[in-house]
Amino acid sequence: MTETAARAFDHLVLPAASLDTARDRLTALGFTVAPTGVHPFGTQNCCIYFADGTFLEPLAVGDATQRDAAIADGNVFVKRDNDFRAAQGDDGFSAIVFGSRDAAADHAGYVADHLSAGEMLSxxxxxxxxxxxxxxxxxxxxxxxxxxxxxxxxxxxERMNAPAVDRSALERHENGATRLLGVTVVSGDPAATAAEIAQIAGAEADSEGDSHQVSLPNGCIDILDRKTYAGRFGIDPAIDGAGFVLVSVGVDDVKAVKALLPMRGISSRLVGGGLLVPAAPGQGAAFFFEETE
Incomplete structure (x- = not known):
């Protein structure tokens, strides 16, 4: 982007084959899952909202006829979701979303920088x-x-109209989750990927050894090669090729999360100061729980 002010995380899009599966899995992980939200173009979600204003968006196809019509009409959101599912399967992590004060200006910047994925959507x-x-x-x-x-x-x-409802109950989670901390990306060329993401985010890319990072006002995006990712987390990326593989979530107490998950039949393990939960159906990506001050 031609602007230099870094954009903050708004939310992450996590495609799911079924919202029922996503809701069951995420509830088992200790999250409060919102009622189903229905889009006017065939997709639907069941979001996880955090107290810092960010959220996770599990996304499923609710009406295939509406979806197909939206794709034919040039709806970029639905087309990219459909393309992701065709290439990667119905479960995964497809999009990183940044907050915007002026989406029209952002679109103009993406077009000028040859980064645009298509027409705007309201x-x-x-x-x-x-x-x-x-x-x-x-x-x-x-x-x-x-x-x-x-x-x-x-x-x-850009949030044009914030609904006048009380979201506080949806922001309280059994696992003590309070915020989205970051995302980990794997790439065959981490330096190049970091530079591309930094340009999209209006941020700077930094590197230290084999780790590349794009810092945002409310979190960070780490870009690693597959070997470095496996060495850091002790698991191979659960995808083929390059992509988004891990979501870092801030919680009050990692030990409390570690005690909760076995009661739900969920495997996890401590990695450094955090708790790693490998990807599973309905989850979209590996989750890494870290304590926040």
Missing amino acids: FSRPFVDTSGKEDTASFRLAFAVAPSLPARFFFAC
């Missing part, structure tokens, strides 16, 4: 809180793609 959908109160959420999106990550995508999300 839409609204109902939002329901835990008490059943409903309001309308409206968004405007500008899309980008990194050449070294062709099956994934990025977008800047």
Whole structure:
């Protein structure tokens, strides 16, 4: 991007074959999962909201006819989701989303920098809180793609209308989760991928040894080669080729999460000061729980 102000994380998109599977898995991990949200173009979600304003968006296809019509109409969000599923399967981690104050300006910048993934998208959908109160959420999106990550995508999300509902109950989690800390990406050329992501985010890329990082106002994106990732976390990336492989979540107490998960039949292990949960159906990526101050 031509601007220099780094964009913050807004949310992450985690495709799922079934929202029921995603809801069951994420609830077992100790998250509070929001009621199903329905998009006007065939997809639906069941989000996990954090107290810092970020969230995770498990995404499934709810109406294939609407989806196909949206793709034919040039809806970039639905097309990229459909392309991801065709290439990678129905479960995974497809998009990193940044907050935006002006999606139109972001789109113009992506076009000028030859990073645009297609036309902007504006839409609204109902939002329901835990008490059943409903309001309308409206968004405007500008899309980008990194050449070294062709099956994934990025977008800047401008929240045009924040629903007047109480989200606090949805932001309290049994596992003590409070915020999105970061994302880990694997790439055959981490330096090049870091430079591309930094340009999309309007941020700077830094490197230290085999680790490359893009720092954002509210988190960071680590870019590693497959060998470095396996050495750091003790598992191989659960994807073929380059892509998004791990979500770091801040929690109050890692030991409490470690005690909770075996009761749910979920395997985990300590890695450094954090707790690693490998990817599973409905989860989208590996999760890494870290304590925050």
